[in-house]
Amino acid sequence: MNGIMLGQYIPGHTVLHRLDPRTKMGLVFVYMIVLFAVRNFWGLGLLAMLAMGGVVLARAPWRSLINGLRPMLFLLLLSVTLQAFFTPGHVVWQWKMLHITREGTVMALLVATRLLLLITATSLLTITTSPVALTDGIEYLLSPFTRFGVPAHELAMMMTIALRFIPTLYEELDKIMKAQMARGADFTGGNLIRRAKNMIPLLVPLFISSLRRADELAVAMEARAYRGGQGRTRLRELSMGRRDWAALATGLAAMGVAVAMRWWP
Amino acid sequence: MSIVIEGLEHVYLPGTPLEKTALHDVNLEIPSGSFCAVVGPTGSGKSTLVQHLNALLRPTRGHIYLDGVDINARGVDLRRVRQRVGLVFQFPEQQLFEETVWDDIAFGPRNLGLDPGEIERRVVRALELVGLGKDMAARSPFGLSGGEMRRVALAGVLAMAPDVLVLDEPAAGLDPRGRDEIIGRVAQWHRELGMTVVVVSHTLEDVARFATQVVVVAGGTIRYDGQVRSLLAEGDLMRQWGLDVPPLVELMEELRARGLTVRPDVLDVDETVAEILRAAGGEPA
Numbered sequence: 202m203n204g205i206m207l208g209q210y211i212p213g214h215t216v217l218h219r220l221d222p223r224t225k226m227g228l229v230f231v232y233m234i235v236l237f238a239v240r241n242f243w244g245l246g247l248l249a250m251l252a253m254g255g256v257v258l259a260r261a262p263w264r265s266l267i268n269g270l271r272p273m274l275f276l277l278l279l280s281v282t283l284q285a286f287f288t289p290g291h292v293v294w295q296w297k298m299l300h301i302t303r304e305g306t307v308m309a310l311l312v313a314t315r316l317l318l319l320i321t322a323t324s325l326l327t328i329t330t331s332p333v334a335l336t337d338g339i340e341y342l343l344s345p346f347t348r349f350g351v352p353a354h355e356l357a358m359m360m361t362i363a364l365r366f367i368p369t370l371y372e373e374l375d376k377i378m379k380a381q382m383a384r385g386a387d388f389t390g391g392n393l394i395r396r397a398k399n400m401i402p403l404l405v406p407l408f409i410s411s412l413r414r415a416d417e418l419a420v421a422m423e424a425r426a427y428r429g430g431q432g433r434t435r436l437r438e439l440s441m442g443r444r445d446w447a448a449l450a451t452g453l454a455a456m457g458v459a460v461a462m463r464w465w466p
Numbered sequence: 467m468s469i470v471i472e473g474l475e476h477v478y479l480p481g482t483p484l485e486k487t488a489l490h491d492v493n494l495e496i497p498s499g500s501f502c503a504v505v506g507p508t509g510s511g512k513s514t515l516v517q518h519l520n521a522l523l524r525p526t527r528g529h530i531y532l533d534g535v536d537i538n539a540r541g542v543d544l545r546r547v548r549q550r551v552g553l554v555f556q557f558p559e560q561q562l563f564e565e566t567v568w569d570d571i572a573f574g575p576r577n578l579g580l581d582p583g584e585i586e587r588r589v590v591r592a593l594e595l596v597g598l599g600k601d602m603a604a605r606s607p608f609g610l611s612g613g614e615m616r617r618v619a620l621a622g623v624l625a626m627a628p629d630v631l632v633l634d635e636p637a638a639g640l641d642p643r644g645r646d647e648i649i650g651r652v653a654q655w656h657r658e659l660g661m662t663v664v665v666v667s668h669t670l671e672d673v674a675r676f677a678t679q680v681v682v683v684a685g686g687t688i689r690y691d692g693q694v695r696s697l698l699a700e701g702d703l704m705r706q707w708g709l710d711v712p713p714l715v716e717l718m719e720e721l722r723a724r725g726l727t728v729r730p731d732v733l734d735v736d737e738t739v740a741e742i743l744r745a746a747g748g749e750p751a
Binding site: 376377379380381382383384385386387401402405406409410 | 517520522545548549552553554555558560561562563573574577578608622623626
């Protein structure tokens with residue numbers, strides 16, 4: 202658990218870092234849809250170039266991108282295998298019940314490329330956007346729905362708080378774990394039931410301190426006159442600059458072309 | 467039980483951008499039966515140091531020997547090490563989890579696989595040592611006061627029957643009476659049960675009276691290892707290391723600056739008063 206986590210924000214000052222979070226989120230959102238609307242390799246190639254361009258612009262370290270892929274590896278392999286073996290069509294390889302078809306190979310490649318690009322794009326978003334900026338963006342994008350009863354500000358605030366406390370909780374868990382190990386507890390051995398039981402000495406103290414912390418945080422926020430989103434102003438207003446419009450125009454145009462390639466000969 | 471630390475180095479998160487050397491070049495000997503005070507400013511590495519004493523942290527480099535046995539060597543029974551070196555963390559009341567005080571104290575002995583009779587003896591004895599009545603045993607630990615909860619947590623470690631008791635800031639967050647009470651009890655266990663005690667503290671005042679050995683940790687390594695009194699005479703060095711100089715010592719320094727020839731290395735109020743009277747009146751008080 203120590204070290205770099207999946208898609209963790211890496212502070213920086215590249216063009217991508219300085220884009221408005223709404224621009225990046227909007228582009229990634231459209232990108233995800235376009236990925237599945239595109240059917241041929243030319244279109245996917247263009248989308249891949251777009252993602253690579255982003256990686257280069259963000260000066261994203263390859264290590265953290267690859268680390269981000271690792272948890273998805275199983276899913277990737279599974280879907281590639283399923284596509285390869287179970288798509289009907291022209292058989293190119295056969296062994297007993299198993300056979301691979303030409304169509305299956307194409308589908309597998311298509312699926313793999315889509316998944317890889319999907320992960321790369323979302324990682325790019327989280328690598329170049331601080332959690333605070335992300336939730337600001339989410340709040341803004343959700344705000345039109347407030348009239349239908351969606352608590353946009355509250356949701357964003359909850360996310361911010363949750364993100365803020367992940368490292369704190371982790372530190373606390375580490376400490377409680379050590380304290381129980383000092384009393385002879387063992388968290389590694391035993392079967393599943395035994396291990397689940399061993400979690401009790403960790404989870405009870407962790408829950409108690411989390412509840413206490415939540416209570417203290419609530420009091421601290423109220424003491425500073427927090428009363429939800431209504432009429433709340435911000436220290437850093439989101440603003441769309443010329444850079445954002447340029448990025449949106451380029452990105453959307455490129456994705457438009459990628460979709461249009463569907464009707465290419 | 468004697469503890470020897472040789473060339474200890476500890477690096478957190480090695481090989482990542484967050485890599486940090488918390489300890490380096492630590493060499494230390496804590497003889498059996500000592501009351502060793504480990505003092506140092508926040509972030510100096512003292513908590514990291516004591517977590518090596520029962521192998522909760524493994525050294526990046528160096529060795530820790532308990533009675534001559536390297537506790538990080540292959541084949542060493544870690545449970546046995548952790549039984550012999552009892553470690554009480556800062557704010558230990560935050561680790562309580564059982565439904566009753568009794569069960570919580572029995573958690574350690576049960577992990578050791580002792581028989582029920584022995585467990586019962588251990589729990590009763592631990593309750594006695596921390597000064598909690600037997601009527602407390604059936605209560606929920608979460609209904610107790612902060613000070614009582616801390617004593618239950620202490621009892622949980624004492625029930626392991628350790629030879630060495632390591633306490634990380636045992637008095638943190640307590641009022642002055644609570645501080646005296648806890649430190650006084652630890653000193654009593656040291657005196658009467660012959661336990662080797664290691665107390666981590668960021669101030670000297672609490673532990674100065676009892677410590678047979680003082681170790682100053684600053685900037686990730688040991689700056690001083692010796693007697694309390696010779697350290698108290700070095701106010702400027704203490705300030706340089708980021709330690710708080712005890713108020714009584716500061717008082718003595720002020721008096722000396724104004725021309726009264728008093729010793730600065732006083733441990734408590736009585737001694738200070740006697741020393742001032744001696745210097746001022748020219749006669750023993």
